Amino acid sequence: MGALAVVGFVVLAPFALVAFVVAFAASTAIGVATAVGSPTRLEPVAHRAGEDPAHRLYLAGPAFQDVWRLSGAAVLATYHRLVALPDEDLPDSMFARMWRRRSIRNLDGPLVLPPAGLAGGYALGFLTVTLLIAFVTALHAVLAGTVVLAVRATACGLRWFEIITLTLRGITTECGTCEQRARPAFTCACGRVHHNLVPGAQGVFRRTCLCGHRLPALLLNGKHSLPASCGRCHSPLPPLAQSVPAVHLPVVGGTTEGRSAFLHAVLSPRQPAPVHRILLGEKNSRRLVHLYDTAGDTFEHAAFLGLAGGVILVVDPFPGPGSTDPKLTLDRVTESLTELRGTAIPLAVVITRTDALPGTGDRSMTIRRWLLDHGRVDLVNTAQNHFTRVHYFVAADDPWAPVHWLLGAFVTR
Amino acid sequence: MIGDAVICPYCRTRCSADQLLMSCGPLCASAPPFPAKTLRRNRCPHGRVPLARRVCPACGRAVPREYAEAPGRAIVVVGEREAGKSTWISAAVRQFETGEAALAGLSLHLLGESSRNRYADLRTPTTEPMLMSIRSVSAKPAVLALYELPEDDCPPDIMATAAGVVRVIDPMWLPGVRTLFGLEPRPTRPAPWAHHVPTALTVSKLDLIRDMFTHGSPLRRPGLQDRGHVESDSLDVHHEVEAWLARWGGIDVPRDHRCFALSAADGQRVAEPLLWLLSRLRATRT
Incomplete structure (x- = not known):
């Protein structure tokens, strides 16, 4: 037996070697074909990012993940095609097909050699293909990683570009209902609300809402035309809130009639409302002016004072009985301003219900005099000791003058 | 920046500015006040703008921000009953609002509704302080908590926090003046508290005794309050009044003091004790 076996081994070894080489070549070729063909069977995955109802941008992350999914699928497919052990459920692998005979x-004995050579060829072929897949995966990962990074960096850059542009232009969004600075939320045509519509993982320039609608992510490409609402209380924001700097001017003091008469002169056709929004100026000097009509009783809950860029104090020089003294109103306003944001803002004092004062030269000084x-030395001293600048006006001269003075000289009506 | 230690003007609890509490606005459900340092981006725990007022953690009353930041100093106005304390406070506030002190560019501003209500009703005796901020252009405000107390009933906790005392003296109660007017002498008693702080000994009702002074006396001149605190004029008055007080007797003079005389009825030299205290406390430029 011993000698015969040795002879058998010697005779069959070249056959085994040939079988090994043929099996290796065939399995490598078939494995490569299988690996290349496998991605077509990859199931797509729905990606979400953040809490907004929008799809995730493929190039902002999923592409990178798919490289790993693809390589895993390719290795698995090659394994099944080449060397999977025989099993009822598994598809035929080349090894299994051989084994089933x-x-x-x-x-037995030396006759095992040729099939063993075949099996070894399959195994080495599988190993080679796996290494190839690993190499290609690494290449893909580098490419996909570069693309994903570039897309995310562009999105981040554009987001900051928008933030810096808004800051430089002094554009802030304030909700008139909750009287505080708010982050705007935008509504898609389908009714879904996007709270964070900025360049990011959901899109660089545009994003796709879950309804399939494409939404602009930048003010530059049309975000400002979408219906905006306050992200906190969901009340609608004025259409220009995102493109024009806002200025908040509380109008305080005076009797109800005096203040209303002043506001009526400024906003002649409008109905009384707690806050009036007017667009002033042209082109780059446009301002969305918010005029708050506030009764002079108390400013405890007047959160809008925290936004004020200036204050208009209406003084009725001949108040009727029961009306609040302008000094008391000024005290209350300065106190609330001190609590909220300080009084380092300008103050326009407007005298109502009196005819235009005679005199030439500096109108403000004449009216102060x-x-x-x-x-009213109390009023004059309190005003000048608290506020950065104080200017005096008579409503009969030009009701717009205080608003324009507070906005600065460059804004014209 | 908010100063380190704040003494609540209502309950005299000493706390750091961090410990002052803030409360939620009307949109939040009734939530307990929370420490100011837990504000996140100036938002309350519900993410809304809180009420601007800070409240004392001990008594829950609103401490105006100006008072907490300055920090506010307690000034105690003491005197016998009917010595003219309320009248003087009322006249002094008016002087700072519309009188000669206002002509010096000073403005006075009562802090908080409780102070304004207190000013509107000075007749009712109470230990409720009147918080006020006195400002001039381009200077930090001086914030005072003014307590009006009868001489025989001074709560020691208020006296302990006092940074200055205005002792209002009715001249008609002093032995020398009573003898002069032929009135029965009254038993005098020493002040029940020791003065360790600047004290303005202020003779009120000057109009009743003005005839005693010679024509050259500074007590016959109107004050120079339209120029703020004038040290030379103040010293003239001080020496004159100190001499008269020594002659009339019945007053124990504290170590760190300055004497004043005023008439709230005709507005003469009314603001001077406060102006001096402000300059002594380095609260305003003079």
Whole structure:
């Protein structure tokens, strides 16, 4: 037996070697074909990012993940095609097909050599293909990673570009209902609300809402035309809130009639409302002016004072009985301003219900003098000791003058 | 920046500015006040703008921000009953609002509704302070908590926090003046508290005794309050009044003091004790 076996081994070894080489070549070729063909069977995955109802941008992450999914699928497909062990459920692998032949399984002694060479060839072929897949995967990962990084960096850059542009232009969004600075939310045509519509993982320039609608992510490409609402209380924001700097001017003091008369002169056709929005100026000097009509009783809950860029104090020089003293109103306003944001803002004092004062030269000084002559040194001192700049106006001169003075000289009506 | 230690003007609890509480606005459900340092981006725990007022953690009353930041100093106005304390406070506030002190560019601003209500009703005796901020252009405000207390009933916790005392003296109660007017002498008693702080000894009702002074006396001149605190004029008055007080007797003079005389009825030299205290406390430029 011993000698015969040795002879058998010697005779069959070249056959085994040939079988090994042929099996290796065939399995490598078939494995490569299988690996290349496998991606077509990859199931797509729905990606979401953040809480907004929008799809995730493929190039902002999923592409990178798919490289790993693809390589895994390719390795698995190659394994099944080449070397998977025989099993009822599994598809035929080349090794399994060979193994299932009864004649081969029953071989004994040196006759095992050729089938063993075949099996070794399959195994080495599988190993080679796996290494190839690993190499290609690494290449893909580098490429996909570069693309994903570039897309994310562009999105981040554009987001900051928008933030910096808004800051430089002084554009802030304030909700008139909750009287505080708000982050705008935008509504898609389908009714879904996007709270964070900025360049990011959901899109660089545009994003796709879950309804399939494409939404602009930048003010530059049309975001400002979408219906906006306050992200906190969901009340609608004015259409220009995202493109024009806002200025908030509380109008305080005076009797209800005096203040209303002043506001009526400024906003002649409008109905009384707690806040009036007017667009002033042209082109780059446009301002969305918010005029708050506030009764002079208390400013405890007047959160809008925290947004004020200036204050208009209406002074009725001849108040009727029961009306609040302008000094008391000014005290209350300065106190609330101090609590909220300080009084480092300008103050426009407007005298109502009196005819235009005579006199030439500096109107403001004339009116200040007139107030001092009428015993309102308390008002004048408090105003000048608290506020950065104080200017005096008579409503009968030009009701717009205080608004324009507060906005600065460059804004014209 | 908010100063380190704040003494609540209502309950005299000493706390750091961080410990002052803030409360939620009307949109939040009734939530307990929370420490100011837990504000996140100036938002309350519900993410809304909180009420602007800070409240004392001990008594829950609103401490105006100006008072907490300055920090506010307690000034105690003491005197016998009917010595003219309320009248003087009322006249002094008016002086700062519309009188000669206002002509010096000073403005006075009562802090908080409780102070304004207190000013509107000075007659009712109470230990409720009147918080006020006195400003001039381009200077930090001086914030005072003014307590009006009868001489025989001074709560020690208020006296302990006092940074200055205005002792209002009715001249008609002093032995020398009573003798002069032929009135029965009254038993005098020493002040029940020791003065360790600047004290303005203020003779009120000057109009009743003005005839005693010679024509050259500074007590016959109107004050120079339209120029703020004038040290030379103040010293003239001080020496004159100190001499008269020594002659009339019945007053124990504290170590750190300055004497004043005023008439709330005709507005003469009314603001001077406060102006001096402000300059002594380095609260305003003079």
